[in-house]
Amino acid sequence: MKAAEARDVGRAAGTTLRQATRTVRGVHGMVSDAAYAAVTAALGPGVTQPIKTANDLVTAVAYGATGMGLDAASRIAGFATSLKLAHTGDRGPSVHDGRGAHRALAASVGLRGDAFAVSAPSLAPEMQVRAGQQRIELTREGLAHAYPDAGPDIAVYLHGLCQSERSWSLGAGDSPTHPERLAADLGLSPVLIRYNTGLRVSHNGAHLADLLDVLIEAWPVQVRRLVLVGFSMGGLVVHSALVAPAPANGERTWTNLVSDTVTIGTPHHGSPLARGAQLAVERLSRDANGRRAVDLVRQRSAGIKDLTHGNVTDADWFGHDPDDGGDHRTHPAVPDGIRHHAIVGVISGHVDGAVARRVGDLLVPPRSATHAALDAIPSRFLRERTAVVTGVHHLGMLSSSGVQDHLHRFLSPTAQPALTRAARTGTN
Structure with missing residues (x-):
């Protein structure tokens, strides 16, 4: 791994972990909301609302701190590794040429390659x-x-x-x-x-x-x-x-x-699978918890979004909302x-x-x-x-x-x- 690649791995991992934490928070919130709705139906909002408000506040702080902590830790680890590699001459093989690392990289690039091209360019081939x-x-x-x-x-x-x-x-x-x-x-x-x-x-x-x-x-x-x-x-x-x-x-x-x-x-x-991802984003993005739950899916790469209908030209997608699942080919x-x-x-x-x-x-x-x-x-x-x-x-x-x-x-x-x-x- 090269020094620049180590630094970019830290950045990419940090961003992904923060978004994954947001997704977990969304799923947690959806389950919690369903439970509070059931209890509210039986006991009334006067009993459950104060508890729910306090719970939501604690949850927001806990998940927010966890996401930022994981992001920061990953970036620091990547930066420290890059400094070490640079200090030793940066003579190691690139992750793009490694026998095993390229497989994980290829999968990651497929999922987030458009974002990597901007925020972690050494990982984007x-x-x-x-x-x-x-x-x-x-x-x-x-x-x-x-x-x-x-x-x-x-x-x-x-x-x-x-x-x-x-x-x-x-x-x-x-x-x-x-x-x-x-x-x-x-x-x-x-x-x-x-x-x-x-x-x-x-x-x-x-x-x-x-x-x-x-x-x-x-x-x-x-x-x-x-x-x-x-x-x-x-x-x-x-x-x-x-x-x-x-x-x-x-x-x-x-x-x-x-x-x-x-x-x-x-x-x-x-691909039906790509259309399923698009449908999940559309159906679950109607409230805050749903939007958090599908955050990782929403952040899927532009290449995956093109597989929803099989886009091949700029005109097939340009000028349309990225979350628009319509066929504009x-x-x-x-x-x-x-x-x-x-x-x-x-x-x-x-x-x-x-x-x-x-x-x-x-x-x-x-x-x-x-x-x-x-x-x-x-x-x-x-x-x-x-x-x-x-x-x-x-x-x-x-x-x-x-x-x-x-x-x-x-x-x-x-x-x-x-x-x-x-x-x-x-x-x-």
Whole structure:
């Protein structure tokens, strides 16, 4: 851990503990209010009100002092650790490169990454290419060293919420990962991306578009084909990058090289879990105790809020109250000339059963994973470019042989050419 990271860990932990204390106080208050209401109904307010007033005062002081104490203690511990690390030369590895610490960091970034970018910037990773547990410099020399066998065909991989690039090996064991198999069988050089999943999807989409501009320019050999693969939230980032505004100095050249996109378990129409969090905030924020009880949920990252409906552009959320759970998506058209594929997971053994339709892979139902057509809004995917894998949960798709087979089939050079937007609209 670096000195700056230790200091920021203290800040982030202190803020989180203070908010957690506020949440506990809210739950305590809701239970207490219910008990006092029952006693008041039996004995009258003259008996219970003085007791309740005194209890509320003691509770406020106790929880307030506890929250501030935990916050201060965490910040002091982080500051003291940072001083010690700086005194010894600050030679330790970054938490971003550690074998174990990055997992906790990835989860924390997914939950609070937008706040970290402001208050604890050393913990908020910039979008970057990773290989061999290191960040790769996007120069011709840096890429040539990291990819000695670089070929003209590239596959870029985007992980999901609360994950890192190492998630592509989750559950694989000794079997080849999806990137490894596609590299071996189809010659697609794997480029794994790490990014701050707590940021807005549209912000990460813009960051990805900028990164690809640099990557293509610096790649050791001339790029012939570019494939974009996104798991869960990563699929939204892929589609966001494709519609990101061009830089002021001209057009994005990498978009002309994209032959295919594949989204795996991506909530194109949002996630029921994210909508449940939004509903909890709306229902419980009607009084002070309720607002305290859902304080941690309210403070969830902007990236999680984007999963409520599947936002991909700034226009989908800009100008709206952050706690507004309405669907304000603009549904930008997918670019022409690119094959867009979706792989769906269902926990049941049957594709058409009620469980498959409603539960999907436990996090994303099929209608969302396939961006099912809405009124006057066509799907992003042709029917023949969607595939369902049965008997698999959301994270299981990262190591599923069925998913690997569909990736291989979709991305094989023998795949059919892309269709225009008009043909896609007419088919769905």
